[in-house]
Amino acid sequence: MIQVVVRALELLEYVAKKDNEPTTLTELAAATGLNQPTCANIVKTLVEKKYLDHVGRRKGYRLGIMAYQLTDNVAYNEHLVLAAKDYMEHLTAQLNETSLLGILRNNRRFLLHIVNSDQDLQVRSRTESDIYPTATGRILLAFLPEKERDALIEAIGLPTATVWPGIETREQLGQALAVIRGEELVITRSLKHIVGIAVPIRRGGEVVASLSVFLPESRYTAARRPVILQAVRETAGQINRRLAS
Numbered sequence: 001m002i003q004v005v006v007r008a009l010e011l012l013e014y015v016a017k018k019d020n021e022p023t024t025l026t027e028l029a030a031a032t033g034l035n036q037p038t039c040a041n042i043v044k045t046l047v048e049k050k051y052l053d054h055v056g057r058r059k060g061y062r063l064g065i066m067a068y069q070l071t072d073n074v075a076y077n078e079h080l081v082l083a084a085k086d087y088m089e090h091l092t093a094q095l096n097e098t099s100l101l102g103i104l105r106n107n108r109r110f111l112l113h114i115v116n117s118d119q120d121l122q123v124r125s126r127t128e129s130d131i132y133p134t135a136t137g138r139i140l141l142a143f144l145p146e147k148e149r150d151a152l153i154e155a156i157g158l159p160t161a162t163v164w165p166g167i168e169t170r171e172q173l174g175q176a177l178a179v180i181r182g183e184e185l186v187i188t189r190s191l192k193h194i195v196g197i198a199v200p201i202r203r204g205g206e207v208v209a210s211l212s213v214f215l216p217e218s219r220y221t222a223a224r225r226p227v228i229l230q231a232v233r234e235t236a237g238q239i240n241r242r243l244a245s
Contacts, residue, residue: 007032007042008042010032011042012067014028015063016067023060028061051063051066053203064206083242089115091213092115095231098115098214100113100211101113101201102134102136102137102212103208103210104131104141109140130156130163132163133159133164133188134188134198135186135197135214136210138188139185139200140209141177143181186199189217193217194216198210198212199211202240202244204244211239212232215228
C-alpha cells in the first residue's frame, strides 16, 4: 500500500467522525500516529484540494466540499442553507425583494434556497440556469480556482453577445471576471428588465456559494441602490461569520 494515501484517508475518516466539529492539527497527528510536520503536509494538500476546510489556527479542520461531493452527500449544502436561512429571511423582509442562495452544480447555476418577497410584481427564478445570464453564476465562476474556471469555460464556451455584451474572447471574459473578483459584486440587467445583485459567500477562505437579490428594474432606483447593496453585503458578512464559527 502507498502509505501517504493511507494516511490521507485515515485523516479524512477521523475528521468525518467528528460530525462537523473542527479538529486541530495536534489532535489529527495524535489520532493517526503521524508526526506533526508530516501530518501538516498531508492536511495542507487536502485543504488545497478542498477535501478539508481550515476554519482557523486554533479551531482546526473539518470536511470540505469535495469530501461531500464524492458521494453527492447533501449535508454540506444543508449546512449552507441552515447558516443562511434566517439571515436571508431578514434580508427579504428588510428589502421586500426575493433573495437567493446559489452554488455551481454540473456546470450550471443551482439554487439551494429561495426566500420570496410578497410584492405583487415578483421575479421568479428557475432552480437551475445557465451560468452566464445570472449574477450568481458569474460571481461563482469568477471565484473558482483558475484550473477549475478554465475547465468550466472550456466546457460551456463563451457567452453570447445577447447574454453578456462586450465579451467576445477568452481574454475579455478573463478581464471581466477579474473585475468581479476585485469588486466582490455582480450586477446584471436582463432584457426582461430584471436586475440581479450577487456577492460571494465564504467558508474557510473559499467562496462556496453566492447570496443574490433579484428585482424588477423599476424598483432598482437611484435612491434604493445603496440601500440594497449595503443590505446584501451586510447579510453576506453575517453568513460568512456563522460559517466560520
